[in-house]
Every structure is written in structure tokens, then in C-alpha cells.
Amino acid sequence: MKPDRYFYTTAGAIFVVITAIGFRHYIFGGARPDGSPIHPAMLALVVLHSSAIFAWYVLFFVQVLLISAQNRRLHMKLAWSVLVIATIILCTGPFISIRGMQLSPSHAVFGWPYARFLLITLTEIALYTVFVTIGGPRPQAALHSPPHDAHGQPLHTVRWERSALSSASQQHCCCSAAR
């Protein structure tokens, strides 16, 4: 495995662990981070939203593993599930933020009244939308084509070099046998 694959695989695993720890109250207990119960009117949406975000990080980890295993075809097919997960996150996010503020106007986040923190939440959702739109899956993404050098020529991959070595050794054997 290449060093960058180790990096992304490790990062993906860390993301999943941290997200599972951070979201454990939401996903497994239906409660807020401090353990207090979520308003019943919000519970289903909050669990759906947090599950979608958790699925986002699980998907990242799985995608990295697929590339490490050189299963590019399944990686590209699975990438389309981003659209489903991102849609759930985007549809539930603003509603949860605004409804949460309406139900708990006195609630504070990081020392800010919820009404002020709402701007951060909505800004992050807007940025998420922009980044998913820019970096979302595409049918023939250039990143998934074989690597090319500055002149547009395909770079020599390990597989290519192996096959080249193999054919060279075969030619050497043939030449030796002919002699």
C-alpha cells in the first residue's frame, strides 16, 4: 500500500471513531450531548440527520478502503450514494437548526445564545452545499483516470512496469533459446 493510502485510511478510521463517539448520544440514546432528552417533535429528524452525517464518514472510510484494494469500479458506483446522504443532511439540517431554536430559544452553544449560533449553523450548511456541488461524484471524473505526466502521456504504473519486465524477460528467454 502506498503511503498516501495509509494516510487516507488512517484519517478515515479516525473520522469514524470520533464521529461515533461524538454522536453516540444522538444515534444510540436519542439524547443531546449532555444526556438530556431531545424534544419528541425533533427526535426522528435529529436521529435521521445525525445518522446521515455518521454515514457520510463511514462512506469516506469505505471509499478509501476500496481505493486501497484497487476496486475503483465499486468505488465510483458507491460514490453516487453521496447524493442520497448529502440530500438528507441538507434537507434536515436547516429545519433542525431553526426548529431547535424555536423550541429552545434560551439554549446556548459555545457560550453564544442559540439565535446567534444559528448563523454559524446556516453558514456551514451553505458551505457544505457549495462543496458537495463542486466536489460531488461525476461519471468520468478525471481523478479516476490513469495518471498522466505534464505532456499528457500516461505515467508508468507498477502494473505496467511489471508487465513490461515480464515481457522483457520473456524476450530475453526467447532470444537466449534462439541462440
Added chain:
Amino acid sequence: MTRSVDRWFAGGLGAYMVVVLVASKLLLTDTWMNWASAILKL
């Protein structure tokens, strides 16, 4: 390991930080609180 800087990633991260920084300043203004009050009434 890829040693060059991913310009798109760096640009995106920079833009993210700038926008969130601006938002963190705007949320302290009365203008935002007026808007938040309007959203609260939705």
C-alpha cells in the same frame, strides 16, 4: 505520498475559514439578531 499542495483543497479550506470567520463576526451584530428573530417566527 503526494508532495504538492492540492490547490483546490487549500483554496476551499481557506474560503471556508474566511466565511466562518466573517459569520462569527456578523452573528454579534443587531442586524443578525433581527434576522434571527424573523426566522424564529417562521
